[in-house]
Amino acid sequence: MTRDGVIKCENITKVYAGGKTALSAVSFTIPAHGIFAIIGRNGAGKTTLARVLSTLLEPSSGQASIDGLDIMKDANRLRERIAVVPQEGRTVAWMTPVQTVSTYLMWRGIGYKESLRKAREAVEQVGMAGHADRLNRTLSGGMKRKVLVAMVLASDAEFIFLDEPSTGLDPISRQELWRLLIELGKDRFVLLTTHYLEEAERVADRIGILDDGKLVAIGSMEELRSRLRHGYSLKVPEGANLPVKEGETIALGNGQVQVLTTRDEALSLSKMLIEAKAQFSVNPVTLDDIFTYMVGAMDAEVAEAKEVEEE
Ligand SMILES: Nc1ncnc2c1ncn2[C@@H]1O[C@H](COP(=O)(O)OP(=O)(O)O)[C@@H](O)[C@H]1O
Ligand SMILES: [Mg+2]
Known part of the structure; x- marks a missing residue:
């Protein structure tokens, strides 16, 4: 990827069958490297935008490209360079972390031996050396999530999409995940969606605020802060x-x-x-203050309810 590559979105609109407008003329251009966090309340359109940009969902109208490749016309070429961990991402119960990651790598076209080697390395990198060969079903929620991160880490994908990677994690696991995300963001583009404003503030180079399908603000923390009159x-x-x-x-x-x-x-x-x-x-002023000022309070109770559901 060229260092001056961009992610470009022009009037992306998504109307689901049934009539719900999940994205409404979303436009932005950001560098195709570093960490981009999309924040917003439940139903704001975060998952829809992540799915559209990662070529999993066709927009109803509008255009988008990643490093010059169109998400519709060049979807096949783009997919080789993208890795996605969906919101409902799960690990297979009867596989081990190393098997999970190596299977994913083989599916991406990497040879058997190389896949195993890379898988073990990534599982160690996410701090799970001691659990590399245990069954996924014996792992905690936080560890299962780390296995999913190990998959994208081990892949050679340049554009990584993580939909709510930290929802349901305890505070310690969440901080460990932040460390991994920051690591990932050093040499790749990472788009993550999150409910946790503190997370976006800690890890993201750029933040987009979605509200009811509209992009109400986008920029670095500094740029967002300057949207408020006072500090x-x-x-x-x-x-x-x-x-x-x-x-x-x-x-x-x-x-x-x-x-x-x-x-x-x-x-x-x-x-x-x-x-x-x-x-x-x-x-x-924190991102929380900015969010409240622009959109209204974050629905904390919804985030809490989701956490309970995950456990
Ligand atoms: N497959 C679908 N069919 C119809 N409506 C959907 C579908 N997926 C999401 N929606 C609706 O679109 C809106 C945005 O959803 P989503 O992108 O999942 O938001 P978020 O990830 O921010 O919670 C919500 O109102 C949701 O109910
Ligand atoms: Mg979502």
Whole structure:
């Protein structure tokens, strides 16, 4: 892949049979390397966009290309360079991690011996050397997910698509996965979708925010931050009467009020709140703040429910 290759999307629209518009004229151009995270609430269109770009689903209209190859016309050539872990990705219970990865590599056209060697190397790379030859069904949810990551890691695919790779993982496994994703993103393009804003903020070079099928923002964390007028966020319980002059006050609807403001005003308000022994928090704006500002609160309860379902 050329280092100046891009992923280009022009007015991609997807209307499912039944009439649901899952993507509505999505357009963007981003470099075809590094990590691109698509965030959005449940039903926002993340999976649909990932499937369209990875040639698994035809858009209703619009065009897209990866490194100059059209997702429709050049789908076959593109597929050789793409690896996908779908949202519902599962490992086969009666296979071992090494068998799982080597089978995938053979299916991609790599010879038997080479597949086994690469598979073992990748399984070790994801920190599973001690479990390389156990049956998948004896592995924890986090380890099964790592086997799927080992598959794409071992492949020579340049464009990797991971749909909600960390949903349902415990916090430790999630952080281990982040380390692997960052590793993957060093020499490949990784598109991942996620419910976890912290994850996107930690690992992604670029972030796209989808809401109801529309791309409402895209850019690096810095670029997204600059979409907000102020760099600091202060949260206080509702009813705390703050003399805000520079910033703007937003009711979060969860018993809290958020003030987006300058660093100086955040500091002076914090001093007042400390003197008044009031409860509050203050931080430079996070992706969470940006998301809430642009789209509204993330549906945390849906993410929680999904986690339970996964276990
Ligand atoms: N095969 C399908 N047929 C009809 N509607 C679908 C299908 N797949 C997804 N949808 C709908 O399209 C919208 C976007 O879905 P999806 O891309 O899965 O969102 P996300 O991954 O962000 O949760 C949702 O309203 C969903 O119900
Ligand atoms: Mg999805």
